[in-house]
Amino acid sequence: MDQKKLFDTLLSACTKGHVAAALDAFEAVNKERADWAPIEGKENNRGPIDVASDPGRALVERVTNAIDAILEAEHDLHGGIPDCRSPREAATTWIGIPERGLYEMSTAERQRVAGRVTITLSPGDGQAARLVDIRDCGVGLTPEEMPQTILSLNESNKIRKHYLSGTYGQGGSSTFAISAYTFIASRRASERRVGFTVVKYLNLPPEEYKTGHYVYLTLEGAVPSIDLPANQFTAGTLVRHFGYDLTGYDQPVGPKSVYGLLNQVLFDPVIPIWLDNQVRQYRRVIKGSRNALNGAVDEGDESRRGPSLDHNVPMFYVSLGDFGMVGFEYWILERPTKEKKRPSAAFVNPSRPIVLTLNGQNHAELAGSIVRTEAQLLYLSQRLVAHVDCNRLAPESKRALFASSREEARRGLVRQMIHDELVRILKSADELTRLNNEARDQGTRERDETAIQEMRREVARLLRIQGITIDQVEGGQARGDRRTPDQPSSPPGPHIRPQPIEVQEPPSYIRILWDEEEPISFYPGQRRYIRIETDANSTYHNPDRPGSSRINIIAQGAVMLKGSTPLRGGRLRAVLDVPEAIMVGANGILRVELSRPGLTALSDQREIVVSEKPPVRPGREQLSLPPFLPHPVAPNEERWTDLGWPEDVATVASSAEMENGTLVIYYSTAYPRYSNQLAKYEQRSAALAESFTKRYEVWLATHSLLYYRDQQEAGAQHQAGEVDEDEVAEVRERKERCRMATLAALFAAREVGLEAVAPSDAEGQDL
Template identity: 25%
Template sequence: MKQATLDVGLLNKLKSLKTAEQVEDFLENQDLEWKHLGGRDTNENSVHMVKDPANALNERVTNAIDACLERAVHENDVDSASSPREAVSELYGLSKAGFNDMSTTWVRDTADANINIAIEENSKPNHPVIEITDRGIGQRPEDFEDTFLSLDRNTKLTKPYLIGKYGQGGSSTFAFCEYAIIISRHCDGGDLGWSIVRYNDRTSGEEEYSLGVYEYCVQPNGEIPSIPESEADDWDGSIVRLIEYEAANFKNSLSAGANNLYTVLHRTMFGSIFPFMLEDRRTDRFKGYEGKPKRRTVVGSRYRLDKPSKYVDKSRDFRRVDLGEHGSLRIKYWVLNDRKRVRQFADPTEPIVFTLDGQRHHTESKRFFKDGTGFNFLKGRIVVEVNCEELNHSGKRAFTSDRESMAKSGVGQLIRDKVIEALAEDDQLEALNEEYKHKAIRETSSEQEERAKSLLADLLQNPKQGDEDEAPAEGGEDEDVELTYEGGDGEEDEGPDELHDYPTYVEIVNKQDPIPAKQGRVLRVEVEVDADWKFEELERGEITLDLTDLDALRYDRETTLEDGRKYIYATVDDDAEIGETGVITAIAEWENGRYEDERTVGIVEPPKASSKGGKGELQSPEITQVTEDNNSLGWDETDVVEFHPGEGDTGRVYVSMFNENIEPVLEGIPTEDTAKQYKSGYTGYMAYYEVMRETGAQELDADINEDYVKQEQNRVAKVLMRQIVDGMTPEVI
């Protein structure tokens, strides 16, 4: 017999449930019935509107902030604020300049007293419990069905001081968890209400349904279950526990990793107006926690970027851009000197962030920035915030309710055009682009020298092999390159027999399985669709590659679609873990359709340069790139290369990077990555040429005409660099 009344201590029991199995056992012992979420028999599509579990979680944070604002308004009898930012300023004392003018004590105390996001371990490491607790206004049991358990019912439209009027609502989190436990008590007191939300696939009944349904539990009389006020002590506010939440990338919630919860929340709350606390209770998993939960304050990426940092080279404060009848925008940017740090603040592939009330509502790609401004050397190191709070109602209508996109026409396109126009006309950005271009041409790095050495080792072992690992650089005629790459055997199929306006499939056609991604190299992924070039060129749709399952891969660039083929390049981190595997997904998507294809990628070791050489095999010497500022040999612009076979164990090759024949060619490079790839390729091939020339000369034991050697070296340098820039396999050696 199921119990008809609730046990004393039920609140603690609800707060202790961590697994789907525990929730099911609990429900078995309760006398409960189920009602459809939102009172709708078909609610699955509404719950599934948000695609990203991180964005869905952001909706829960939004609800928590709104609950705190509502409580402050309710208790202070103040409702005159015209915006959320104004409300936080009036009710909590936030400076109009944001967190930068507030003490760290204020920021932490405000977060600690109001909102806590906790992540707890359970039996599934990638599906933890995520608990959102706020000390906001809370809800009475009789109000649950109009708030927590409603769908598409916005009770905030007449309250301009709340954020959630633009969002889809916290119900989107139900799509990413097995169960959601909701507990709340109004700040004025009274009984505490609770309910549990689940998904019912409706496959076990007599009737057949094409869709499942989300539902919540109620008492047999149809009312929300409650706990008497006497058992709730002095607690009020709300708790939402998401059981077995999809959080595969939340490996360490408090680290600064690209996809960890701490970073994800800073990205989604980019210009946050209200701080909150993030707590990791998984003390057994992370030994550094020393048995105690770790807590950090989440303040949004803008605040973190504005703090004094060695990573920010230049920034510009907000600049207003007028949109006429639609209001205005404010644009702010940061240029980082370390490109790898961009991922700590924004998605490195989508660094143009559009915010409303501090929250990310839309992003644009670095390609959007590059193509619109021509600042190719900043595309991988800039973060831009487009603050849209000063748009009027017609301007804000360009944003969708899922906080994931902006309309592609009308006001949405006007906003894009104005943003890119303002950035393209920025004198500081133009000067910085030239500065980073100059650095890319003139500076060398150990990474370039190591890649050149690896290429030299490959050439010495197999002169016809070429560089299997360096993908062609962006710009020039990359599509005509004849080198082979990681993940393929250098041979290509002919492609689709027939091309259409829209694809009927998408496929990753790299030959090897799993596809090998060499540590520290560039991976080329070959994507095939049976659509012609107009599919993307005329913006009918787009072909993308989802790399999020493997942290070590970062989007680099892509070619245009041609003859049903498109190549998408990803850099592999230098410290990628050998043996790690993950799934990449090619996506062809348009307004009325979507196809996907998945392939496994595995991190493998790059080829190592031989230091000793085997029988009959030339040893691979060390390589040093010589610049004007690092010129111990006293070279001028006419010098090219020297091999010192007696230096060290294997010899050393010196290659000039300021030779008069290569600098003019490098002046035309389109991007920073292109410069690195051109120079490492040039260095490796030039070193191979010189090693072979010097070895042959020693074997002949003949007199050497030094003037002729230098003349020939310059000829080879000029032809070699031109062939590399033109995307050809060097044949001058």
């Protein structure tokens, strides 16, 4: 078998067996000439290739290389003029992609550009061994270039090319670890020769080597090549993976599909690409979840009008000082239905709906607990998707934040600053508070106030037995539960929708929403979002280009302007910051001006004063009961999904959320230790069942208050948001609450007068 025959066979092969047979035949004919060379020329090359843990994300890295190949071809075509400093700028300047994103293109325009990169998914040897092609019509490679580029590791080919996404020279190689064989063929436009090879894992003698390594086929020490006319293999690169394990992505669409994966990880790609799914018999454009959320619709999309949104705020940027700038935008999807319990799952991982991107690619995701607990938007947690654009961070900040694997963000100061800024943004948004309260009120059950007060007194009695003195029983803010000054404060949460502002042309007013007689107080190092209202339309303010905006926000003296949100419905927010070095007693001015063509300008202003930072509360003092309310939740209720509870009813008993000053204790009506005992009482009498539930709620409330106090005391010793936000922490708390629920059921049953469980049932229980 000669090189041409091997190339043709590999090009038509569909299974691992076809490749193995072809290689055996080729090596048999070319015994003295054919050999296998280690990738990068290193026997120890497993480390950087095996680094990826997710086959889906590894595949996306290969797609990123294909997009880079398109941008490299455009660079050569335009002679590198102008000098583009980012992939987004290159795509806009050389290809004509709209600066704001693919959603501003028509369906036909996206399809035309997408034809330059295609992913083809074929049956192969089954779900765990698919055939996956990635074909680009980009710059291509010569046979001589391939060992130092696509067959290399950690080379510096892209490190000075700001117009490309790749940096480290190893991302795409991670697909080698997930494939049985990888066939690579490439051709430069100016070349007749097509270079090609096959990559595989080669086991080495265990008596000499600890592990094997990855190798590629060579002929007389070089990459094989053949001459082909352009119509048989156009310029660009084909990477074909045989035996690619896509077990976790076996659905046609949605989060567990290749289609969903690509849109989620390529959250905001610089160019669209095609997915040709021959397993599921469809062909669709991949445009990224951000563009879908912004209304881009392509053939095969579920809705021809884009997703239904209850609210959204377009991209705006906030300064982090020397760390650079960060962009934020968010969307609130319509309320869940029985068919779509988690609306955000169509666009992101619903457990981690906050996406951090660099060059449009999802580099990290933050946990939904930020939305649910820290921003106190529990009822929006399955509907909110937030995007954090990190392109404008300073280079050192990017390096500190992102790992080369692009799978997680490093914990540290930069991540903490982004985290805190996001919490401030979400908590200062009146519309989010209103939507959250509206969703909460729709599911709230009326409770007998007398029964609630009786239960509070019983909880107070139990706490006193433990040596905890109670200030009050009727509710109100506890002295020991004051918010630490570093934590972003929650805005007043209107239950009624803020009054609509009727837009006027020309506008007639602009005002700062702060008492005219009171200065705006800051302490050194504090950042606040100050609300502004006007009857001007949204075109009057461009937060990304303040120089072209007719609304001018001026900060003088002790306060600095760090950004602003877009003008939506007559409302915007100014981001103000007082540096740590500013002395107490300093003052300043916040002024807003609205220019009107041919008319006098409108304005408003407030004084800024710098005050002492409020003292952090002591670690322990007399505990006051905050208002609290037990709330039963059944598995078929929408609230179960809002709380992020798992489907397995045996793994979740309760959780507690502070909502507008009330600690709401949600408990599962299906938790076996509770539901089984309740069923026994219901068979005897309704009164016994009711008594059991009330006592069960008392014990859960007591535990939740103690647990809440411990969390507050721990939080006083750390900066805001410096908590373990991973799913691991949630699972740990869930297990603790299950243990307490088991005890609560036991104590409640004994108080009713019956033994909760037979001794045999209690054996083995982890209490």
